[in-house]
Amino acid sequence: MKNMTLARIAEVTNGKLVLVPGCEAAKNQEIAGAVNDNRKVEKDFLFIPMVGARVDGHDFIEDAFSKGALASLSEKELDNPSGPYIQVQATKLALKQIATAYRMELSIPVVGVIGSVGKTSTKEMITSVLETKFSVLKTEGNFNNEIGLPLTICRIRENHQVAVVEMGISDFGEMHRLGDIAKPDIVVMTNIGQCHLEFLKTRDGILQAKTEVFEHMPKNGLVILNGDDDKLINADTLGLRKIFYGLNGQQINATDVKPNGLTGTDATLNMDDEHIDVTIPLPGSHNVMNGLAAAAVGKELGLTIQEIAKGLSKAETIAGRNNIITIRDVNIIDDCYNANPVSMKASIEVLGKATGRTIAVLGDMGELGQDERELHYEIGQALEDNHIGYVFTVGDLSEEINKSLSQKNSSCMAHHYTDVDVMLEDLLPIIRGGDTILVKASHFMNFTKVVEALKERLA
The missing domain is CATH 3.40.1390.10 (MurE/MurF, N-terminal domain)
Structure with missing residues (x-):
């Protein structure tokens, strides 16, 4: 160092x-x-x-x-x-x-990835794009807090040409501390969703807390913003340059978006006067958005549109983050690392694109504040809209999901449990060929146990 x-x-x-x-x-x-x-x-x-x-x-x-x-x-x-x-x-x-001291010795660009939902997936996609041209150091897993971020900075070596770091917070002031360490040259903001409301109270509070990072960027720094987000479209970047990406005619956008089930999504990437057809091997429109953010970073760092498309075509996810595990002819969507209302609905949308029977195994979402029960209740509508066949919920708050489906007289076969082991006793025997199973909850629910039980059952 x-x-x-x-x-x-x-x-x-x-x-x-x-x-x-x-x-x-x-x-x-x-x-x-x-x-x-x-x-x-x-x-x-x-x-x-x-x-x-x-x-x-x-x-x-x-x-x-x-x-x-x-x-x-x-x-x-x-x-x-x-x-x-x-x-x-x-x-x-x-x-x-x-x-902090070591960061001041480094001359490579540092890309900070910030947002309520999709930070890890976007970080992985940015890395995939940049690796077509550069040696990239990225955050391992989700080492994005006040211990993980400085450990990541300390992993940067002389051979690295770019660093992509994830920056996660749950309260005011944290982003100031993270920003002071990372001093990012480029910041990507994915969205302002409903998470950490227990501490930040409102989406405006979330926006205020996350934009603290702008005070720690160089004057020629760039902010890359999701232009489809109602809070970010008008965000004050303190005079810093900004680029918008999105599906609605932003500076960097995608058209002709065509889902390919669980295998990914085709789209046309549009940047300035250039256009190219791309295939993102990850399902869901949210991954198209993540890809657009990655394209914006690539453009800023001098990649051609062809290099960007190549990087997007090789994008991968990590365990616990919309990771699709196929065993025989059963698909498990392992998305159990964390959950909030936006990411829960996005994962249900992905599940809805599967062929065969669809099964959602859902647990409580944490840190949602005083509206936590209402926010869980709303998940029922997403399950209904995506025609999910079977729903297994676990946890006190997730009972609201089950209640929502019951009150809608939903066609979903819904079952609620207070104990994961009891739920597994009912779930495992019904799994059959052609099923797709979503496993999604906040980390404290320990739903990795569900994923491992399903893998053992199918082995």
Whole structure:
């Protein structure tokens, strides 16, 4: 990591560098990387132990040294350590300070992906496009918070030409802190939806919190906005350049959108006076929107429309994010990492495009505030509109989905449960060839258990 010597790290963290006999020269040595997981330590890495609810990372400092760590941070004085360490007041704060200092040493463009829904999928699609021309560092999974983001910045190496980082928040002020670390040159805003309402209260509150990032961008920075979003179309970007994308005649848009079931979507990409037919191998109109955002980033960084189309054609998703798993002739739509009303409806739309029987296994959506029951109730209409055949709901709030279907005298065969295991006892025996099953809930519902049970059943 360029210029990040132990002496420099001690300086930026206001820490005390403690050297051990024989390691005096280490203070001027650059670390090769920084991690908070001792299992990921490599030669000359800095280990950053953190104190969690169940595990104290300080217990693994010696293990980190045994794996080649150059040094460790510590919140306490260490007895006879095997290598040098920097004593700091708080390791979590020190991680952010290190990443902030390191970001200032980097000259590559950083793309920040922000929004209520679709950040991870959009980040993956942007990366797919940019990799047709550049060496790209991207956020792993959804490492998008005040620990994940600085760890991602610390993974940038000399060979990387662009970094694509996801930035997620749930309260006011968080984006200021993330923006101060990442200092993105380009920001993509996917939408302003109904999530984290427990803390941000309204969509206007969500907009206010997410646009905090603009204050941390360079004056020549670019903001790429979903022009089909009623809040973003009029967003104040503090004088920064902006480009709109969307399906309704924006600067970068798509026409002739043709769904191909679960295999993806065909469309014509339009940028300025150029047009090209593209195939996005991910289902749903929301993935066309994600592709348009990626096209806008590619255009800004000098890619041709042909390179952009090539990148879009190779786009993939990740586990838990609208990931389609096919076992024999049964499709499982694994979308169980997180959920809010917008993403829930989008996933139901994808399920509705499947042939054969359609089954939705849905759980509670979290952090929706005082309207949480009404927002769950509204999901029933999406299930009805997309003609979903079977609905299995689990959780206190998801009972509202079941209630909605019952009151509509829906043709959906709806069943509600308070326990996942009991639900699985009814679900697994009815699965048959040709079925498509959507599994969707907020992360705290632990619906990965449902996905694994379905995979085991079909193996």
